[in-house]
Amino acid sequence: MSDKEASIKPWGGRFSEPTDQFVERFTASVSFDQRLYHHDINGSLAHAAMLEKVGVLTAAELKDIQSGLEEIRAEILEGSFEWSVSLEDVHMNIEARLTDKIGITGKKLHTGRSRNDQVATDIRLYVRDELVLINKELSRLQQGLVELATREASTIMPGFTHLQTAQPVTFGHHMLAWNEMLERDYSRFQDCSVRLNQCPLGAAALAGTTYPIDRHYSAELLGFDRPTENSLDSVSDRDFAIELASAASLLMTHLSRFSEELVLWTSAQFKFIELPDRFCTGSSIMPQKKNPDVPELIRGKVGRVNGHLISLLTLMKSQPLAYNKDNQEDKEPVFDIIDTVKDCLKAYADMIPAITVNEDVTREAAMRGFSTATDLADYLVRKGLPFRDAHEVVGKSVAYGIAENKDLSEMTLDELRTFSSDISADVFDVLTLEGSVNARNHIGGTAPEQVLSAAKRAENRINNRS
Numbered sequence: 432m433s434d435k436e437a438s439i440k441p442w443g444g445r446f447s448e449p450t451d452q453f454v455e456r457f458t459a460s461v462s463f464d465q466r467l468y469h470h471d472i473n474g475s476l477a478h479a480a481m482l483e484k485v486g487v488l489t490a491a492e493l494k495d496i497q498s499g500l501e502e503i504r505a506e507i508l509e510g511s512f513e514w515s516v517s518l519e520d521v522h523m524n525i526e527a528r529l530t531d532k533i534g535i536t537g538k539k540l541h542t543g544r545s546r547n548d549q550v551a552t553d554i555r556l557y558v559r560d561e562l563v564l565i566n567k568e569l570s571r572l573q574q575g576l577v578e579l580a581t582r583e584a585s586t587i588m589p590g591f592t593h594l595q596t597a598q599p600v601t602f603g604h605h606m607l608a609w610n611e612m613l614e615r616d617y618s619r620f621q622d623c624s625v626r627l628n629q630c631p632l633g634a635a636a637l638a639g640t641t642y643p644i645d646r647h648y649s650a651e652l653l654g655f656d657r658p659t660e661n662s663l664d665s666v667s668d669r670d671f672a673i674e675l676a677s678a679a680s681l682l683m684t685h686l687s688r689f690s691e692e693l694v695l696w697t698s699a700q701f702k703f704i705e706l707p708d709r710f711c712t713g714s715s716i717m718p719q720k721k722n723p724d725v726p727e728l729i730r731g732k733v734g735r736v737n738g739h740l741i742s743l744l745t746l747m748k749s750q751p752l753a754y755n756k757d758n759q760e761d762k763e764p765v766f767d768i769i770d771t772v773k774d775c776l777k778a779y780a781d782m783i784p785a786i787t788v789n790e791d792v793t794r795e796a797a798m799r800g801f802s803t804a805t806d807l808a809d810y811l812v813r814k815g816l817p818f819r820d821a822h823e824v825v826g827k828s829v830a831y832g833i834a835e836n837k838d839l840s841e842m843t844l845d846e847l848r849t850f851s852s853d854i855s856a857d858v859f860d861v862l863t864l865e866g867s868v869n870a871r872n873h874i875g876g877t878a879p880e881q882v883l884s885a886a887k888r889a890e891n892r893i894n895n896r897s
């Protein structure tokens with residue numbers, strides 16, 4: 432290869448032979464980082480405007496760069512842009528095209544900049560935009576949950592510990608438990624977008640640049656809060672991507688738990704709820720089947736997101752300062768996390784308000800599990816029995832109920848009094864399912880009245896988001 436061919440690469444000046452074809456493909460990122468084009472162009476526009484402000488570019492040069500970059504954006508959008516692997520990545524593809532279009536001025540765009548601060552800027556801008564979309568979808572899901580909780584505020588179901596019937600709860604209360612987890616997920620994503628919002632531009636390759644740059648100006652143009660403090664840190668750390676991944680892993684963990692319940696509850700054995708047909712699929716062999724594929728798949732997708740979190744942590748581990756090519760490996764996990772989370776949230780936000788609850792079934796299930804046993808023990812404590820003795824009395828009455836196939840509330844007063852003479856007619860106020868849930872009437876409790884006010888508070892929180 433001639434010197435001329437070796438130096439087709441924007442960095443080819445010091446090379447005496449062209450890149451090995453396999454190495455070229457192996458080291459290129461354009462197949463996946465082209466997704467950053469929009470943010471790459473915005474970053475370049477801000478950098479160019481800054482260069483013009485400080486006198487490194489003329490107004491005419493800036494104008495040419497601006498129109499060239501906008502034309503390139505349009506070409507990419509309409510699909511006519513030709514991406515080239517030999518130009519390695521999104522940055523050099525766009526820069527080379529700019530030079531094709533506007534000539535020598537295109538070559539001035541990279542003054543005072545390196546791909547290292549460029550890519551660190553692009554990926555922050557991209558993640559910041561995607562976090563807005565993720566939290567929008569998360570809010571929509573929360574709205575649906577609050578709506579369902581309000582609708583089912585007084586629907587009784589068994590509450591479980593160890594997946595054994597524990598105490599009656601209201602369906603609305605159960606839904607609002609998931610909402611609380613999602614609320615924290617929302618704030619984790621929010622937090623991540625605040626911390627990442629510093630502009631790396633100007634850090635250049637690692638040490639900064641000799642040009643009289645105005646880092647505050649480019650930061651401001653891109654909507655960053657301020658320029659980053661340290662050039663070495665700016666180009667090298669991807670902790671914001673790891674924060675995104677860990678917030679996403681927690682969200683997916685919550686969704687996988689929720690999905691597990693939906694899968695259980697739609698089974699013939701539980702029958703607590705129905706999912707609309709449009710969220711389910713059938714079996715190619717068993718005609719009776721209606722499978723809850725959507726929650727199952729979401730339960731499974733937590734695996735890939737957790738995997739990406741570990742990839743990113745491992746990618747970052749032991750990297751010396753400053754930029755290393757290792758960091759190119761941040762993109763595919765970040766992109767897949769974002770795609771997966773957005774899809775799962777969309778599916779959930781569409782599905783949740785469409786759930787119907789089989790109130791008779793959930794009520795009957797609560798009735799069958801001696802779920803008001805604690806209420807009877809508390810009743811006896813109020814009559815003066817020490818809690819341990821009350822526990823013993825109720826244990827015996829439950830054993831009797833199992834043998835006779837009767838819930839506590841279905842026993843006669845005489846039957847109940849064989850276990851304790853402290854029991855009188857007012858016991859039935861606490862033994863009913865309604866009595867049990869209504870009695871837990873404090874903030875965070877399962878009483879329908881509390882569910883309605885908790886739902887209202889949740890709705891206000893969602894509506895007051897900026």
Ligand code: ARG
Nearest residue numbers: 460520546547550756758759
């Ligand atoms: N494609 C590279 C990345 O994703 C861009 C930065 C390359 N910088 C370099 N010095 N090779 O990280």
